[in-house]
Amino acid sequence: MSSIVITSLSAAIGLDIIPAPDPLGYPVPAWILQALSYFTLTLHLLAMNFTIGGSVILLWSMFSKKPDNKDIGRFFGAGLPLGVSYIVTLGIPPLLFVQVLYGQFFYSSSVLLGSFWIQVIPVLLLAYTGYYYHKFLRDTRPRLQWLVILASLILLLYVGYIYVNNLTLAMSPEKWSGLYKAYPGGGTLHHGEPTIHSRLLLFLSGAFAVAGIALIWRGAKFIKWGWQELGRKSQQKGFKIFLISIPIWIIAAIGVYFSRPDEISTMLSLDNSKLLLGIGIVSAVFATLFAFLAVGKRGLIFPLISSLGVFGAVLSMVIFRDTVRIKELGPGFDLSAIPVNYQWGMFIIFVVTLVVGLAFLIFTFVKVFPALAEKSRERLNKETAAV
Amino acid sequence: MNYPVWDVPFLGGGLVVAIIAIIHILISHLAIGGGAFLFVAEFWAKKQSNGNLIREWLHRYTKYFLIYTTIFGAITGVGIWFSIQLANPEATSLLIHQFVFVWATEWVMFLGELTVLYLYFYGWGKNSQNMQILLAGAYFVIAWFSLFLINGILTFMLTPGGWSLTDTDIAAGFFNPGFLPSLFIRTLVMFILGGIFGIIVATRVKENGEFRKKIIYFCAKWVIPAAIIIPFLLLWFWTTLPDNAVTLVKGGTVGVAGGKLEAITRYFWLAIISGGLILISVIVAVIRPQAISTGGAIAIFLIAQFGIMGGEFFREMSRKPFVIYDTLYSNGLWKKNTADENYMKSSYLEKARWDTPVEPLSLHHGETIFRLQCVGCHTRDGYRSINTRTADWSGEFGYRWLSTMHETGVMPPFQGSDEDRAALSAYLISAHDKTTTAREILDSARKEETKDTLSVPAVPAENNGGAK
Numbered sequence: 001m002s003s004i005v006i007t008s009l010s011a012a013i014g015l016d017i018i019p020a021p022d023p024l025g026y027p028v029p030a031w032i033l034q035a036l037s038y039f040t041l042t043l044h045l046l047a048m049n050f051t052i053g054g055s056v057i058l059l060w061s062m063f064s065k066k067p068d069n070k071d072i073g074r075f076f077g078a079g080l081p082l083g084v085s086y087i088v089t090l091g092i093p094p095l096l097f098v099q100v101l102y103g104q105f106f107y108s109s110s111v112l113l114g115s116f117w118i119q120v121i122p123v124l125l126l127a128y129t130g131y132y133y134h135k136f137l138r139d140t141r142p143r144l145q146w147l148v149i150l151a152s153l154i155l156l157l158y159v160g161y162i163y164v165n166n167l168t169l170a171m172s173p174e175k176w177s178g179l180y181k182a183y184p185g186g187g188t189l190h191h192g193e194p195t196i197h198s199r200l201l202l203f204l205s206g207a208f209a210v211a212g213i214a215l216i217w218r219g220a221k222f223i224k225w226g227w228q229e230l231g232r233k234s235q236q237k238g239f240k241i242f243l244i245s246i247p248i249w250i251i252a253a254i255g256v257y258f259s260r261p262d263e264i265s266t267m268l269s270l271d272n273s274k275l276l277l278g279i280g281i282v283s284a285v286f287a288t289l290f291a292f293l294a295v296g297k298r299g300l301i302f303p304l305i306s307s308l309g310v311f312g313a314v315l316s317m318v319i320f321r322d323t324v325r326i327k328e329l330g331p332g333f334d335l336s337a338i339p340v341n342y343q344w345g346m347f348i349i350f351v352v353t354l355v356v357g358l359a360f361l362i363f364t365f366v367k368v369f370p371a372l373a374e375k376s377r378e379r380l381n382k383e384t385a386a387v
Numbered sequence: 388m389n390y391p392v393w394d395v396p397f398l399g400g401g402l403v404v405a406i407i408a409i410i411h412i413l414i415s416h417l418a419i420g421g422g423a424f425l426f427v428a429e430f431w432a433k434k435q436s437n438g439n440l441i442r443e444w445l446h447r448y449t450k451y452f453l454i455y456t457t458i459f460g461a462i463t464g465v466g467i468w469f470s471i472q473l474a475n476p477e478a479t480s481l482l483i484h485q486f487v488f489v490w491a492t493e494w495v496m497f498l499g500e501l502t503v504l505y506l507y508f509y510g511w512g513k514n515s516q517n518m519q520i521l522l523a524g525a526y527f528v529i530a531w532f533s534l535f536l537i538n539g540i541l542t543f544m545l546t547p548g549g550w551s552l553t554d555t556d557i558a559a560g561f562f563n564p565g566f567l568p569s570l571f572i573r574t575l576v577m578f579i580l581g582g583i584f585g586i587i588v589a590t591r592v593k594e595n596g597e598f599r600k601k602i603i604y605f606c607a608k609w610v611i612p613a614a615i616i617i618p619f620l621l622l623w624f625w626t627t628l629p630d631n632a633v634t635l636v637k638g639g640t641v642g643v644a645g646g647k648l649e650a651i652t653r654y655f656w657l658a659i660i661s662g663g664l665i666l667i668s669v670i671v672a673v674i675r676p677q678a679i680s681t682g683g684a685i686a687i688f689l690i691a692q693f694g695i696m697g698g699e700f701f702r703e704m705s706r707k708p709f710v711i712y713d714t715l716y717s718n719g720l721w722k723k724n725t726a727d728e729n730y731m732k733s734s735y736l737e738k739a740r741w742d743t744p745v746e747p748l749s750l751h752h753g754e755t756i757f758r759l760q761c762v763g764c765h766t767r768d769g770y771r772s773i774n775t776r777t778a779d780w781s782g783e784f785g786y787r788w789l790s791t792m793h794e795t796g797v798m799p800p801f802q803g804s805d806e807d808r809a810a811l812s813a814y815l816i817s818a819h820d821k822t823t824t825a826r827e828i829l830d831s832a833r834k835e836e837t838k839d840t841l842s843v844p845a846v847p848a849e850n851n852g853g854a855k
Contacts, residue, residue: 017740019389019476024484024555036491081457082505088461089501092494099472099483107390107476114393114473118403121466128458176391181743184758185394186473346488346557350495357495357529361502364522368506371513 019104025339037097044090051083053211055153081131109170114186127155165190198255205249212242223298235295276320283312390476391741397769400474411463418456420577422527478710496533568624575613582609587684600676614666632705651704657697708799716799735803748825753814782823785812
């Protein structure tokens with residue numbers, strides 16, 4: 001009886017357009033897919049935050065005449081191509097799992113925005129090329145370099161903007177029919193969605209925190225090498241940069257709230273939401289506190305706790321976002337209603353590969369790190385001598 | 388039709404996928420073959436008297452290799468994913484739901500190969516030679532396993548083997564009949580690309596002639612044996628192809644287009660000829676190492692791009708009219724539904740979720756059917772132009788042809804009522820200023836059918852068995 005009511009209600013408000021879920025169902029229980037999606041999406045967002053924050057700092061450093069700031073700029077200039085590389089690589093699994101969990105919503109919204117969604121590829125290609133251009137030719141034509149990094153940054157932000165458009169439209173099937181009639185070629189964005197800009201800002205609010213922590217780690221390494229002054233300066237700068245994230249986060253959170261005050265209030269009143277919000281705030285406070293405590297110290301434990309704090313804050317935001325999504329897609333959508341056709345064998349192969357793969361990467365990284373550090377120390381020595 | 392349609396003017400969604408895919412496949416194969424190349428070259432350099440010079444050349448190789456494969460390879464790889472979900476969400480959904488953990492395992496390989504490549508490149512000059520050899524070897528093994536995994540999914544689409552919608556055993560689908568020959572062919576193609584890339588970098592070396600000759604000899608060993616073995620593996624691959632594809636390629640000059648070389652045959656020959664040209668060019672480079680310029684070496688690489696294009700288009704076209712062989716047609720029709728005549732002949736728009744309200748038998752009706760059933764493969768006036776293909780049509784011919792188009796072997800069955808068929812035919816001929824309306828087409832067809840029924844001779848009483 002209730003399903004008949006839901007069906008007729010759906011038809012009345014145009015929701016009968018939602019495609020049927022894939023007949024193959026889920027290969028493992030939904031919670032496993034969700035957990036994998038949360039974990040990998042958090043890593044993806046951290047890589048994104050590093051790159052966006054690092055790009056802004058790099059742009060600022062290019063204006064500065066102080067050698068310390070130039071040095072920080074060089075650090076980010078060298079690291080940003082790797083940042084983009086890991087944004088892309090770590091972006092693959094969450095996109096994979098979102099297609100399994102919410103494919104019928106995600107594919108539909110992607111096609112509705114098709115002309116924009118496909119732009120992600122050439123735009124990302126240009127941005128990535130720009131960062132490599134700067135890395136390998138950074139000492140030539142400073143004005144052009146500045147413009148290239150600015151362009152790459154804007155292009156990355158544009159990619160983020162398209163993503164937010166798509167993922168918010170996926171949660172708004174009541175708008176699909178109208179958009180499809182108006183733009184059958186997929187030439188539209190999710191106009192009229194009030195939360196888009198503040199959502200984007202919220203996802204980017206960790207940019208300076210992550211970039212700041214990167215400098216704190218770097219400072220700890222310098223202190224370990226006996227370069228007390230350089231290390232302390234790097235960490236102080238890192239902490240100041242970290243602090244910029246706090247007002248941005250507050251502005252973004254207020255922005256999201258006031259874009260849909262009633263709905264956000266309802267979401268926040270859910271028990272899970274309160275818990276997630278609490279964990280997020282506590283994690284952010286820990287991250288800030290330990291970033292402060294890390295300044296001037298050679299040990300890695302404080303930067304590590306601070307990093308885990310940022311990870312926890314972003315993770316709680318990611319889980320909160322998914323909770324909101326499930327709530328918004330209800331009552332016609334229920335993850336537990338999708339059949340599960342177990343593929344435990346393949347899942348175990350994946351888990352074993354992941355564990356062995358990560359162990360191997362950690363092992364090789366630990367082995368190679370002294371060589372990398374030595375190379376970096378020699379380069380810095382040379383540059384300091386030149387200054 | 389479960390999903391909305393991505394209507395890309397002039398190119399069509401399928402061609403967007405193809406353009407991104409052929410660029411990606413060249414780079415991704417190079418990314419793996421280059422790994423094997425680096426591994427062996429590291430060993431080789433260790434044994435040579437001028438090992439340092441060789442390692443300098445290898446460093447340059449790695450720099451170009453890293454930039455090219457990590458920027459263009461990674462982004463176009465994601466690009467294939469973006470474009471297939473737009474061009475055919477239904478098929479993408481099936482593949483993702485069936486193989487999500489194969490893809491997730493492949494992602495672990497991506498993460499591994501990327502990180503190891505960075506450790507190899509950035510540790511250059513400081514890592515011990517043994518560590519560099521270990522990293523190059525690890526990079527190749529990890530990258531090759533990413534091929535192993537994606538190869539299972541790619542070949543599944545053409546030869547799903549024991550897999551079916553009622554028996555979704557992942558191993559049966561993954562280790563399908565095309566799996567092994569395709570894996571071997573792709574592995575050899577990778578070695579060829581690794582060698583050609585080495586020749587390009589060798590042409591940038593400003594050292595004496597002997598050194599360059601040595602490098603080119605080394606690179607040629609990656610190309611020539613592989614290029615000679617591949618045709619034999621192709622014969623093996625040929626035996627796994629669906630009968631339909633074999634018939635089409637063999638039909639060659641006859642085919643459905645009548646008198647023209649079939650597209651599938653053209654691409655088949657493009658791949659073969661490109662392979663031959665690469666072999667000849669590299670043999671020339673071995674004979675006259677000083678004669679080959681960077682431009683010439685890049686030209687060999689571009690020929691390889693055409694070869695990849697031929698091979699991949701051939702593979703895609705072999706699947707016609709399916710997107711997942713024997714399971715899902717390219718127009719979103721599930722094969723399991725074709726046996727149900729009522730389903731096939733009932734109003735199409737009533738079944739489609741993403742229809743817009745139309746006036747029956749109007750041009751808009753025809754256009755809507757066109758968008759939902761045809762734009763997956765055809766454009767109006769660009770790639771696989773429907774206008775070109777229907778230039779000689781009359782409305783009545785189109786109406787009849789649509790009901791039998793699946794007999795060509797490359798088109799899926801038409802889904803919909805007589806009204807849908809008439810509306811589509813009227814829409815298609817309207818592009819050629821023919822003004823026959825769908826109503827006229829339908830009336831004329833029905834009159835013909837009535838005439839046919841009436842003209843069927845009655846069975847004479849004397850031939851009627853026991854009535855005599």
